[in-house]
Amino acid sequence: xxxxxxxxxxxxxxxxxxxxxxxxxxxxxxxxxxxxxxxxxxxxxxxxxxxxxxxxxxxxxxxxxxxxxxxxxxxxxxxxxxxxxxxxxxxxxxxxxxxxxxxxxxxxxxxxxxxxxxxxxxxxxxxxxxxxxxxxxxxxxxxxxxxxxxxxxxxxxxxxxxxxxxxxxxxxxxxxxxxxxxxxxxxxxxxxxxxxxxxxxxxxxxxxxxxxxxxxxxxxxxxxxxxxxxxxxxxxxxxxxxxxxxxxxxxxxxxxxxxxxxxxxxxxxxxxxxxxxxxxxxxxxxxxxxxxxxxxxxxxxxxxxxxxxxxxxxxxxxxxxxxxxxxxxxxxxxxxxxxxxxxxxxxxxxxxxxxxxxxxxx
Amino acid sequence: xxxxxxxxxxxxxxxxxxxxxxxxxxxxxxxxxxxxxxxxxxxxxxxxxxxxxxxxxxxxxxxxxxxxxxxxxxxxxxxxxxxxxxxxxxxxxxxxxxxxxxxxxxxxxxxxxxxxxxxxxxxxxxxxxxxxxxxxxxxxxxxxxxxxxxxxxxxxxxxxxxxxxxxxxxxxxxxxxxxxxxxxxxxxxxxxxxxxxxxxxxxxxxxxxxxxxxxxxxxxxxxxxxxxxxxxxxxxxxxxxxxxxxxxxxxxxxxxxxxxxxxxxxxxxxxxxxxxxxxxxxxxxxxxxxxxxxxxxxxxxxxxxxxxxxxxxxxxxxxxxxxxxxxxxxxxxxxxx
Amino acid sequence: xxxxxxxxxxxxxxxxxxxxxxxxxxxxxxxxxxxxxxxxxxxxxxxxxxxxxxxxxxxxxxxxxxxxxxxxxxxxxxxxxxxxxxxxxxxxxxxxxxxxxxxxxxxxxxxxxxxxxxxxxxxxxxxxxxxxxxxxxxxxxxxxxxxxxxxxxxxxxxxxxxxxxxxxxxxxxxxxxxxxxxxxxxxxxxxxxxxxxxxxxxxxxxxxxxxxxxxxxxxxxxxxxxxxxxxxxxxxxxxxxxxxxxxxxxxxxxxxxxxxxx
Numbered sequence: 001x002x003x004x005x006x007x008x009x010x011x012x013x014x015x016x017x018x019x020x021x022x023x024x025x026x027x028x029x030x031x032x033x034x035x036x037x038x039x040x041x042x043x044x045x046x047x048x049x050x051x052x053x054x055x056x057x058x059x060x061x062x063x064x065x066x067x068x069x070x071x072x073x074x075x076x077x078x079x080x081x082x083x084x085x086x087x088x089x090x091x092x093x094x095x096x097x098x099x100x101x102x103x104x105x106x107x108x109x110x111x112x113x114x115x116x117x118x119x120x121x122x123x124x125x126x127x128x129x130x131x132x133x134x135x136x137x138x139x140x141x142x143x144x145x146x147x148x149x150x151x152x153x154x155x156x157x158x159x160x161x162x163x164x165x166x167x168x169x170x171x172x173x174x175x176x177x178x179x180x181x182x183x184x185x186x187x188x189x190x191x192x193x194x195x196x197x198x199x200x201x202x203x204x205x206x207x208x209x210x211x212x213x214x215x216x217x218x219x220x221x222x223x224x225x226x227x228x229x230x231x232x233x234x235x236x237x238x239x240x241x242x243x244x245x246x247x248x249x250x251x252x253x254x255x256x257x258x259x260x261x262x263x264x265x266x267x268x269x270x271x272x273x274x275x276x277x278x279x280x281x282x283x284x285x286x287x288x289x290x291x292x293x294x295x296x297x298x299x300x301x302x303x304x305x306x307x308x309x310x311x312x313x314x315x316x317x318x319x320x321x322x323x324x325x326x327x328x329x330x331x332x333x334x335x336x337x338x339x340x341x342x343x344x345x346x347x348x349x350x351x352x353x354x355x356x357x358x359x360x361x362x
Numbered sequence: 363x364x365x366x367x368x369x370x371x372x373x374x375x376x377x378x379x380x381x382x383x384x385x386x387x388x389x390x391x392x393x394x395x396x397x398x399x400x401x402x403x404x405x406x407x408x409x410x411x412x413x414x415x416x417x418x419x420x421x422x423x424x425x426x427x428x429x430x431x432x433x434x435x436x437x438x439x440x441x442x443x444x445x446x447x448x449x450x451x452x453x454x455x456x457x458x459x460x461x462x463x464x465x466x467x468x469x470x471x472x473x474x475x476x477x478x479x480x481x482x483x484x485x486x487x488x489x490x491x492x493x494x495x496x497x498x499x500x501x502x503x504x505x506x507x508x509x510x511x512x513x514x515x516x517x518x519x520x521x522x523x524x525x526x527x528x529x530x531x532x533x534x535x536x537x538x539x540x541x542x543x544x545x546x547x548x549x550x551x552x553x554x555x556x557x558x559x560x561x562x563x564x565x566x567x568x569x570x571x572x573x574x575x576x577x578x579x580x581x582x583x584x585x586x587x588x589x590x591x592x593x594x595x596x597x598x599x600x601x602x603x604x605x606x607x608x609x610x611x612x613x614x615x616x617x618x619x620x621x622x623x624x625x626x627x628x629x630x631x632x633x634x635x636x637x638x639x640x641x642x643x644x645x646x647x648x649x650x651x652x653x654x655x656x657x658x659x660x661x662x663x664x665x666x667x668x669x670x671x672x673x674x675x676x677x678x679x680x681x682x683x684x685x686x687x688x689x690x691x692x693x694x695x696x697x698x699x
Numbered sequence: 700x701x702x703x704x705x706x707x708x709x710x711x712x713x714x715x716x717x718x719x720x721x722x723x724x725x726x727x728x729x730x731x732x733x734x735x736x737x738x739x740x741x742x743x744x745x746x747x748x749x750x751x752x753x754x755x756x757x758x759x760x761x762x763x764x765x766x767x768x769x770x771x772x773x774x775x776x777x778x779x780x781x782x783x784x785x786x787x788x789x790x791x792x793x794x795x796x797x798x799x800x801x802x803x804x805x806x807x808x809x810x811x812x813x814x815x816x817x818x819x820x821x822x823x824x825x826x827x828x829x830x831x832x833x834x835x836x837x838x839x840x841x842x843x844x845x846x847x848x849x850x851x852x853x854x855x856x857x858x859x860x861x862x863x864x865x866x867x868x869x870x871x872x873x874x875x876x877x878x879x880x881x882x883x884x885x886x887x888x889x890x891x892x893x894x895x896x897x898x899x900x901x902x903x904x905x906x907x908x909x910x911x912x913x914x915x916x917x918x919x920x921x922x923x924x925x926x927x928x929x930x931x932x933x934x935x936x937x938x939x940x941x942x943x944x945x946x947x948x949x950x951x952x953x954x955x956x957x958x959x960x961x
Contacts, residue, residue, distance in 0.1 A: 076493055129684065132691040136437050136492040137647065140639050141687065143439075147636050148680030155673055207818050214804060214815055221802045224764060225872065226790035226819035265632050269500060276497055313512065319504030326497045327484075 037190055046182040050254070054186050056287070056294040057193040058254055061247035063275040063286030065240035068200050071280040072209055073236045074216035077130070079142040080244045081271045082149045083123040085263030087248030089153065089160060090115035091169060092258050098168030099161050108172035116245040123241025124234060131233040146268045153260040165259030169252050180253060189250055193287070196243045200283045203239065212236050273318070277325050279332025288333050296321070388535055407535060407548055409669040410662070415554040415623070417661030418561035422616035423634055424641040424653045425568060426609030432648020433584045433605050435492045436485060440499040441613055442635030443506035448473040448614025449621040449630070450510060453519050462524040462622070469614040477610025481603050503631065511628050521621035527553040557619050564612075565654055572650060581605060640683045646693025655695050715778030717742040717880045717910045718763065723772030725758055732758040733769070734934045742777070742879070744910045745902075747921040747942075750931035756914045757799060759931070760882045764796050765789050777879065791820055793879030797869040797886055799914075805858035809849055812857055813840040813871050820876030839875070847871040847901060863894040870901060881911040887920045895920055922946065 041049060062084045069075040095111035097103045106114075130141040153160040171180030179188055203209045211232055214222045219229045252258045261267070270293070278289025296303070300314040309316075329335050388407065427441045438444075448469040456465035480502070488494045528551075535548040572578035580601055617626070620634065637660060645656025660679050667675035686694060716739040725733040733755045740746055748756050761767045763774060765786035774782045781789050804812055817836045844853050847867045852860060857868065866886060873881050883902075887895050895917065902924040905911075915921035922928070922942040930938040930951055938951060945951055 070493075076496075129687050132687070136435060136496060139493075139496055140437055140643060144636065144639050144643060144680065144683055148677065148684070151676040151680065152674075155676065210811075210815060211818060217804055217806070218802060220766065221798075221804075222819070223786040224766075224790060224796055224798075224802075225816045226787050226876070228785070228787045265636070269504075272497075272500065313508060315504055315508040316512075319501050319508060323498065323501035323505065326494060326501055330491075330494055 041183050041186060049182055049186045052291075052294055052298065054189040054250075055254060056291040057189045058247050058250045058290075059271070059274060059293065060278075060287035060290035061193055061196050061250070062244050063271050063278065063290055064196055064200060064283060065243040065247070066271055066275045067278075067280050067283060067286045068204075068240045068243070069236055070275065071282075072204055072216065073212045073233060075127075075131070075233060075236065076136070076139045076272070077127070077142045077237065077240070078139060078268050078272060079123065079126045079130075079145050080240060081268045082146040082263045083119050083126075083241050083244040084248030084251055085153075085258065085267075086122050086149065087115050087119035087245040088252035088255075088258040088262060089166070090118055091249050091252050092166035093159065095169065097166040099166050102159070102161055103166070108174070112249055115249060116242065119245035119248060120238060120241040123244060124238040127234050127237025127241075131230055131237070143265075143268065146263065147265055150260055150264050153263065160260070163260065165257060165262070167257035169256055169258065171253040180256075185253070189254075192246055192250060196246065197283055197287070199243070204283070208232075208235070273322050277322060277332055279334030281331050282334050285332050285334040292333065293318075404548070405669055408550075409665045411550055411554070413662035413665035414658065415558045415661070416665060417658040418558040419616060419620055419623075419657075420637055420641050420661055421561050421565060421654050421657035422619060423613055424638040424645075424657055425565070425650055426612035426616075427638045428642045428645070428648055428650070428653045429581075429605055430609040431642070433581055434485070434602055435490075435495075436499070437492070437496045438499050438609075439496060439635065440480075440503040440506060441609075441638060442631035442633070443503045443510075444473050444476065444610050444613035445617045445620065445634045446510060446626065446628075446631040447476065447506060448617030449521070449626040450514050450519070450617070451614065452618030453521050453621055453626060456521050456618075462522070462527070462618075465521060466615055466618050469618045470611040473614025473617070474607040474611030476614075477607045478603055480610070481606040485606070486599060486602065503635075507628065507631055510631075516628055519621065519626040521618055521626075523553050523622055527556055531555065551623070554623055557623065560619075565650065568650055577601070577604070637679075640679055642693070643683055644686045644694060646695040649693070649695045652693055652695030656693070715775070716740060717744065717777055718912070719775040720759075720763070721773045721775075723759075723762055723769045723774060725755075725762055725767060726770045731934050733762065736772070736931075736934075736936055738929065738936065740880075740910060740912065742910055743908050744927065745925045746910075746912050746927045746929060747925040748912055748914050748929045748931060749921065749945075753933075754931040755934035756931055757884060758934075760796060760884055760912075760914070763789075763882060764794065787819075793877060794882075795873040795875075795878045795880070796882040797873045797884055799884040799888065803857045803865060803868060803872070806856065808854050808856055809860070809868055810840055810844055810853045812868060813843050813875060816840075816872040816875035817843070843871045843874055846874065848897060863890050866890060866894075867897070867901075870898075874905075878909055881909060883911055883913040883915075885914050885916065887915055887917045899923055918946075 037053075040053065044053070062080055065083075066077060066080045069077045069080075091111055092099075093102060094104050094106045094114055095108055096105045104111075126142065126145050129145065130138050133141065153165070154163060156162065171178070171185065173179065177184050179185055204213075211222065211227055214225075215227065215229045215232050222232075223229050251262070255262075274289040274293050275286045276289070277292060278287065279285030296318065297314070300317055304313055304317060325332060329339075331338075388410070423441065423445055427438060430436055430438050430441075451472045452465035452469035455468040456462060459465070484498055485495055488498070530549040531552040533548040533550050570578075572582055584598070584601065616634075620626070620630070624630075641653060641656035641660050643656075644659055645652030645654070659682060663679045663682055664675060667678035671678065718738070718740040720736055720738040723733055723736045724731060736755075736759065748759065750756055758767065762769045765781070765784055765788075769782065772782070773780060776789060776792055776794055779792065781792070804815065807815070814836060817840050821836060841853075844850055847870055849864060849867055849871065852864060857865065860868065866889070870883075870886060873883070886902075887898055890898060899920055902911075902913075913921060913925060922945075925942060928940060928942055928945040929936055930945065938945065938948065940948070
């Protein structure tokens with residue numbers, strides 16, 4: 001399947017390193033971002049912490065699971081948002097919500113693992129159903145599976161409570177901390193997002209991730225090397241589904257409610273938009289895309305007013321922005337950043353070289 | 363046909379029995395026992411005809427979709443937007459001229475032109491990059507949806523049915539018997555029948571064009587093997603533009619048709635896109651007979667579902683899709699490659 | 700990663716042919732690329748399959764590896780019926796192949812390509828853990844790279860290699876794990892005379908228990924590295940024999956070798 005040009009390079013496999021080595025390898029940008037995220041509660045208002053940053057990290061995790069499949073496996077799955085929505089529903093169904101006649105009121109430490117397990121199973125089964133067909137076909141099948149779930153949730157009242165879904169889903173109080181209050185929720189989300197990010201980076205260079213990238217570039221050759229390509233792809237779906245399921249749990253705690261619209265066609269497609277705008281070639285891309293998306297969503301009204309359009313034209317803004325990215329920077333914002341850095345580096349090298357030759361002549 | 367009977371004797375028998383049973387159900391006067399199990403015959407028959415005519419509409423939309431995918435590997439997720447755009451254009455033209463035919467043809471031409479613009483300005487520059495093309499169509503669908511909302515608002519529109527097509531017509535099927543023994547015949551809206559006939563004629567014409575004309579042969583060759591098409595020295599771009607224009611035009615025309623016997627409103631684009639997706643997944647990508655088969659199945663499933671199991675009507679179509687995917691992932695009518 | 704085959708493998712190898720095809724045909728529409736091919740190769744036997752273009756040689760390979768399933772017929776590998784097996788199952792049983800057109804991972808280094816191949820036929824293909832520095836597979840990959848004389852370019856990206864080196868790497872991939880039988884698809888195509896000599900040396904120094912079939916147009920390479928020859932024409936086998944018999948057979952000379960040797 002032809003992914004966005006230019007071709008993504010395979011991440012090189014690295015032998016296992018100690019934690020110290022990994023830490024030592026990171027550049028300054030990484031440390032600045034990490035430090036900034038850690039001290040954010042000191043500088044940012046609760047609105048920014050939760051409505052912007054935590055929300056962006058949750059969406060980023062779902063988009064990350066999509067990026068893992070698309071970037072490393074060449075599988076563009078639209079079912080990831082549905083997996084998250086399913087996990088969110090399960091937390092509401094097994095745990096506690098305002099819909100007391102359905103919710104089973106299990107304690108969170110049983111409800112959440114069961115929700116994640118079942119959602120992962122759902123993601124894996126969807127994968128098994130769609131990997132039997134090749135390439136771009138996947139996008140259609142996963143979109144259809146996603147909308148099937150949407151209609152099921154919309155029309156079933158005995159389990160999914162139909163149109164209204166569940167409200168009053170509260171984050172747990174554990175270790176004496178209310179995980180729904182601003183600062184704990186921010187750190188909880190940050191921890192999960194960081195784990196998911198590190199997990200994807202690590203796995204992409206482990207034998208499994210390496211083989212997955214092999215199946216992306218040359219599936220027939222991989223089979224001729226003894227790899228079961230279909231099984232590898234399904235396993236990739238399973239791994240991605242775990243991330244999406246965790247994000248779904250956080251999502252229902254963030255929104256305190258879940259309804260069919262959580263997994264509707266709009267959000268399903270939005271996840272692809274987030275991942276593509278951020279960049280499918282690197283795990284950081286989805287988080288950048290999510291941040292941009294959340295900022296746009298929150299401040300579109302002011303932005304559009306400033307441009308002279310009605311605030312209602314928010315979708316137009318998203319659509320045009322997305323189209324521009326797809327047309328002019330297929331590897332997303334991360335790609336733009338990389339190209340700028342490359343140009344800067346080359347410019348400086350050229351300058352250096354010029355100075356050297358200049359110095360030699362004098 | 364005889365080939366199929368030879369290869370699949372059991373399936374042929376099952377299909378034959380099903381057809382015979384269906385014909386019996388349509389023509390027979392229902393006994394009280396049957397009315398008890400299947401409900402009133404009128405309900406059954408109207409579900410059947412509504413399903414078939416809805417299938418006609420789905421075929422109009424999905425055949426363009428499947429043709430574009432088959433030839434260009436372009437999953438046109440803006441196809442639903444083209445449908446809605448065509449519907450609105452047809453509504454406006456119909457209001458201006460008062461002619462339903464003008465609306466139909468006008469919508470076809472305008473949306474076909476839009477299709478040409480899409481192919482020439484966007485897709486020909488990213489040939490072979492199927493993911494990127496699909497992403498572009500997603501962007502387009504969001505933009506078009508918002509522009510249409512801007513232009514036409516959130517109201518529901520309906521394209522006016524012309525006088526000579528409005529009103530019901532009597533069909534030769536007995537629905538029930540009056541107490542005096544007089545037969546009550548089935549009454550059915552003429553416009554739906556006309557649209558069904560139109561879809562069938564169009565389908566046959568497309569099949570003939572694809573199988574009997576030079577350009578059709580080229581398109582089919584391209585569906586099978588795109589490299590071969592370019593190797594023959596044909597002006598591939600021209601073929602692509604024509605197919606895209608035709609497929610988009612069909613979507614526009616279907617918009618007017620859908621606007622006549624259903625309605626036009628924001629959100630209809632997504633609904634019709636999802637239906638087309640299921641139709642082509644069930645029928646098999648890139649195949650016109652497959653689109654016809656899938657459209658019929660989905661149309662019938664939706665109508666019978668809404669009559670006999672209203673809670674899960676929409677689910678039924680997706681269940682069919684999942685079953686087809688699990689058993690025959692390439693679709694019912696697709697040839698194995 | 701030791702090259703010692705298990706006892707069970709040895710016993711099955713002793714009793715059956717390494718490769719056995721019975722009445723294998725493959726149709727593409729109306730065209731028969733292979734028709735009724737019956738062929739058996741003993742364990743450790745080295746054989747050449749010769750024939751003009753379109754004789755069905757590569758289709759034969761594709762059927763044996765499972766890239767295509769045959770339209771009819773049975774394929775046995777060391778006595779086991781593998782006709783319905785997917786390719787990776789056959790590879791895991793010790794079958795290997797090289798491709799006529801190099802089919803490598805251009806974005807990986809030489810060593811990483813070989814490492815991937817070693818992974819494919821090892822357990823833990825799904826391992827989520829990164830390898831240690833002293834990983835046995837890593838060592839196996841390194842020694843394979845040495846075996847095909849590519850140590851000098853071990854850490855170069857495959858996309859940057861010269862053509863001849865890519866062909867050598869193809870062979871290294873086929874030698875990964877514990878191969879029992881290898882299909883070489885025109886390994887000498889496009890190689891210089893020195894590289895051909897290298898290739899012959901690699902092939903003749905393979906462990907004796909590894910048999911292979913080689914498709915090759917260059918008679919000088921093909922007939923020097925095999926003990927038996929199968930001639931194919933229009934999807935059928937029409938002659939089998941020792942290299943010297945085939946070379947001197949008037950019919951073969953007429954049909955295939957043509958005036959080139961006259």
